[in-house]
Amino acid sequence: MTSQPIGFLDSGVGGLTVVKEALKQLPNESIVFLGDQARLPYGPRPTEEVAHFVQQIAGFLLDQHIKALVLACNTATAAALPILQAKLSIPVVGVIDSGSQTAVRVSTGQHIGVIATEGTIKSHAYQRAISNLSPNASIEGLACPEFVTVVEADKYHDEQTNQLVADQLRYFKTHPVDTLILGCTHFPLLADSIQAAMGPDVTLVDSGVETVSVIKQLLSEQHLLNTDSEAEQPKFYTTGDIDGFTAIGKDWLQVPDLDVTHVPVEHLKQYGDLASKETSYEA
Numbered sequence: 514m515t516s517q518p519i520g521f522l523d524s525g526v527g528g529l530t531v532v533k534e535a536l537k538q539l540p541n542e543s544i545v546f547l548g549d550q551a552r553l554p555y556g557p558r559p560t561e562e563v564a565h566f567v568q569q570i571a572g573f574l575l576d577q578h579i580k581a582l583v584l585a586c587n588t589a590t591a592a593a594l595p596i597l598q599a600k601l602s603i604p605v606v607g608v609i610d611s612g613s614q615t616a617v618r619v620s621t622g623q624h625i626g627v628i629a630t631e632g633t634i635k636s637h638a639y640q641r642a643i644s645n646l647s648p649n650a651s652i653e654g655l656a657c658p659e660f661v662t663v664v665e666a667d668k669y670h671d672e673q674t675n676q677l678v679a680d681q682l683r684y685f686k687t688h689p690v691d692t693l694i695l696g697c698t699h700f701p702l703l704a705d706s707i708q709a710a711m712g713p714d715v716t717l718v719d720s721g722v723e724t725v726s727v728i729k730q731l732l733s734e735q736h737l738l739n740t741d742s743e744a745e746q747p748k749f750y751t752t753g754d755i756d757g758f759t760a761i762g763k764d765w766l767q768v769p770d771l772d773v774t775h776v777p778v779e780h781l782k783q784y785g786d787l788a789s790k791e792t793s794y795e796a
């Protein structure tokens with residue numbers, strides 16, 4: 514059981530920001546990742562539809578015998594975390610609680626900004642999580658869906674992208690914050706542009722870093738950390754184009770090669786919604 518992989522999911526390449534941290538913090542763990550690029554972006558989709566997609570992907574990952582599941586996507590976390598936690602018997606973590614905890618901890622004046630997809634902003638999931646931890650915190654949410662598009666188009670190094678980011682984040686000139694949560698896992702790829710637009714006094718929070726600490730702690734408490742064998746090479750699946758995924762993955766993870774396989778959406782659809790306390794994976 515302990516040598517089984519940890520599953521990660523996202524709508525696209527954004528979840529690789531969490532995987533990158535997992536490779537650092539959990540070098541002994543095998544990783545299976547699915548990016549649902551064929552159905553991206555998740556941000557504008559209705560909550561129920563995202564929850565449905567996420568359950569299909571979870572079903573696919575359970576078939577890869579995962580021992581824990583990380584929703585490496587804020588939109589998926591906002592739409593489906595409680596559903597998956599209720600239905601699965603393995604540990605399931607999302608990115609919103611961890612990002613909120615970090616922001617409250619590092620924020621000097623409790624003026625916290627969140628940039629995310631429309632779905633995450635509309636869900637008010639960050640507002641709820643932050644208010645629970647810091648009732649007097651002021652929270653400014655801004656949807657930045659175009660950031661997902663430029664990252665997926667492999668344009669995050671482009672000069673025009675700096676301008677787009679600066680234009681979008683001008684909002685914070687009139688709504689100042691001391692801390693900004695990158696509330697979409699695609700956004701750490703734009704961290705340099707975002708920091709330049711916000712200025713050096715604003716602290717950026719990447720929820721992926723904290724999420725991996727949480728999953729590490731959970732696995733340790735449940736005696737699920739892999740102590741038996743070395744990690745296998747990470748396995749990546751995309752419902753989209755292998756070449757596009759591989760190019761961004763190699764650049765972001767700084768590895769010479771990636772093991773990427775295409776999974777047709779039709780295949781994922783076979784999984785449907787999960788039954789309660791799904792136990793189809795082999796322990």
Ligand code: DGL
Nearest residue numbers: 527554555556587588698
């Ligand atoms: N990476 C996803 C997130 O963290 C969303 C991107 C999308 O809109 O699909 O919310």
